[in-house]
Amino acid sequence: EVQLVQSGAEVKKPGESLKISCKGSGYSFTSYWIGWVRQMPGKGLEWMGIIYPGDSDTRYSPSFQGQVTISADKSISTAYLQWSSLKASDTAMYYCARHNYDILTGYYYMDVWGKGTTVTVSS
């Protein structure tokens, strides 16, 4: 079974750093892009960025460029989302999602989702 298992909920203070994870299993981790999606409390989904674990090619939404860092360790089939200095406005649910390749169109779509990691930033 293809699965993405995310790390547990985090409670942090403003200014602290954080790295959350997303571990893939049941498929070739290095062959699929993995993306991150933010959902602030009571709000919609926002696409943040994506990484290809095979070569660590990483792209960011302009809204998130410079705010977070996406990385991956292919040796343990795990992608990461990290912050160097958290803000209260980073309080949200964060989902990872595998981007699958549609062979008919040659493009990608999100097909498998993690259950999400809740991040709470409060003093």
Place this chain on the structure above:
Amino acid sequence: QTVVTQEPSFSVSPGGTVTLTCGLSSGSVSTSYYPSWYQQTPGQAPRTLIYSTNTRSSGVPDRFSGSILGNKAALTITGAQADDESDYYCVLYMGSIRWVFGGGTKLTVL
């Protein structure tokens, strides 16, 4: 920055048909944006319904269908059921390995 637009809310009667749309603040949505649709119920992760405009994801009932209607992508639910009451999000591919979500539509079945 381009904004992807969706109706904030919609309602449908049980057994009825509803079409949710996904547009652009500037320009038209075409198949070149490879629109996809996701369903999210409260407290749950999103579920993939439709990708590449009109391809149903595995296990999705055929009462969900995707299309291009005019200058927008569309998700049509035929024979709405109570458990279709959810938030629905479209996503458009913007090129350069980047995607943008719409604001989502809250669908009520009553």
